Amino acid sequence: MSFINCAIPNCIYQALVERGRCGLCCRQYCFYHLNDPVHHCCILRKTNKWPGISLLKMKEPEISQLLSLLDEKVIVSEIETYIPDHKVTKVHIKSTEDTIVELRGGFDLLIKIDLEDVGGQSQSWFMRIRKRSSGRPYPDEVLRMNLESEVATCQALFEGGVDVPQTFPRPGDSKQHPKLIYCYQSFIPGDAWPPFDPVTKFNDPPNPPVDYLTLNHIKSVAKWFIQLEKVQFDKIGSPSFDTSGKIMVGPLVEGEPTKAIPPYFDGPFTSLKERYLNVIDSKLRLLRNRELVGPDSEIYSYLVLLELREIVENVKELEKKKGPFYVRHADDHSDHCRATEDGEVMGVIDWEWAYTTSKEEAFSSPDTLLPRVLSRTDDDHILTHREEALIQAYESLNRPDLAECVREGRKYSRLMRCLHHAWASIHDIRAMRKGFKVDLVAGEAYPTEESKEDWVERMKLKYADDEGLKWVLDNPVFEPELPEECLEVK
Template sequence: MYGGFNIHFLISFDDGLRWLLRTRRNRGAKVPTEISSAIIESEVATTQLLKAKVSSPLLLEILPELTYHADPSKDLPFDHSYCEYLEGTPYDVFNGNLLGKIELPEDELNHFIDEYAKIQIRLSKIQLPYTKIGCIRFDKDDENNTKVGPLINRNCLMKPNSPHFMGPFSTNKERYLALIDTALHLISLNVLKGKQPVDNYLWHLEMRELVNASRVLNDKPKELFIKHDDAKGDHMLMNEDGEITGIIDWEWAYVTTKAEAFTPHWIFNFVYGGPNTLTSNEHKLMMAYNRYDRPDLAECVKNGRL
């Protein structure tokens, strides 16, 4: 079974239990083990933390069980993890198109947004024992506990030399300044290439001034939440009756502020150019949150634009 980034091999046990062996697709170059192992560890730690903290049976039963070997050479000679097999089909909100806006009939669209809202509401009720922004990993000093480590996701620049990842961060100001400074350094080395490198450098300098002057970004968050970093619909498995049977792809998930955690995924506001106004799908999501008596999450949608 092929995904966008991983290959899954089905393992069937004599007692009927089924698991998936999950490994990276070969894109012509192997990611350094230090990076791939950190990504795998973070996903496993995140799902185990969720299953330990969640109080809703409806959410607990749709979260997969994951495990891995910290030293893959003791198991198989390639980076991998094991994932509990969950029944269901990924929700195809793009109607066959890999990327783009949601393409569903009106009744299916309303159903998807309603289910999406209910999952987000359940995630919002999970109390996390953390104080910093970053990705969850296992505590090396206590194997039974987790902690927040560096930020490991697709939208985060990495340093070319070890340690590659940055964080964890006490505030978003600290986080964004670290990312901007890394971008400035890489642009100056011509590593981040573009058609207008000087303009790119100056734009990042201006953005650095704005971030550095922001009081809001300098606030230490009073509570933190888990953000699913790949919530584009197909992370939700559903059965033939349209019921959600699983939430998968916790790779790159991270701990962050409430405002960021519940800002809608880009599938809700996929618009190139044009006015920076809320889309009809964002309004539908706000209505769903209000319908379930969560105006605070509706505000996260409303304020999710610049």
């Protein structure tokens, strides 16, 4: 099964893998119809009549449908089988409009399950059900691969003594509806650390100060990463299961599949260079097929990926094939690190896109400690107070090797972000070239200041012989003009 087709009736083209979803109607569109007036929402955007995004529309009718498919008796039977000597006291299934808006986990519908043991001690678990209306309406096969990888990751880490949710897969003989793609996870107490809250961080100065409690929290984060280091793998990819149920490293199950048809994902890999080049070439192929981003972004994204390819090809340290390799959380912002009021880390949740990688990448700074304006600067020698606090925490724990991973890790943080989104600022590219010392190898001096327009023109000349770029430039897609009646002031 391939990706869904464009939402325009009778259009045979595939909806875009990235950035193809309309924020108003919440449908997915192809390269040719994303900004076409036949997709009426683009008229609202271009005439400044954009009404905003409805949380209810983003989630419906899927949430109501998923809730209607749930069999509470099956939930009780399955969870009591997984957790002997415990009885379910309540399964929180509701279907009101308020609940639908409230259940706004990015990619999952969460069903809380309360249990009690024979001694009267209570605990809570969650049933995590993958959603399709999350901005990534993938085929069910992709969602099942993604869920299997999260279960394998959590089981490997939990068994290795890392504070993550205990996790069980959907039983093979489950009586639940086959459209329900889910697992069970234990509840991790605590909240996101308030100073790192995404809303707070958005209003932060570029380098916010660190108070005593935050220092304590960051030291607890360092201790958690030292736990994580104990779990090691022999390849680069995503944890999965072999046919006997043993945990292994399988294909790299990323946020955006590298193919629009099966097998969707590649890997495992033996080196970072092999992995990075595979991702870059896959995204270039999707761009040439006009299946990745819309017309507004394709030339810039293509040039960015060509530059990233040159960087990767010229970095010797990325060729290292010898492990061990470590797990990296692919979305390590503050919401996923649960902590007590005094900053102690209770555990890290939401491992759906996790993968194994080198020590240098795995232990570079978590995203939540990086400056929110990282893409606006190319100076990676001046670290934030939060990054410095993590370095000092590692050194106080006698782990100078992990401190060095943070000190030299921004180039990996930038590369991870840029490959994930097929986008980079010019500052990002300049910083990565300096960090990986590419200019010394490639013999090219990158301008210290350059506008986006000048950079695009320079890149067109630099990669003028690239056949894919030639095709993209020779086959432009112009946006249709809006009908005159749409331009009238109402």
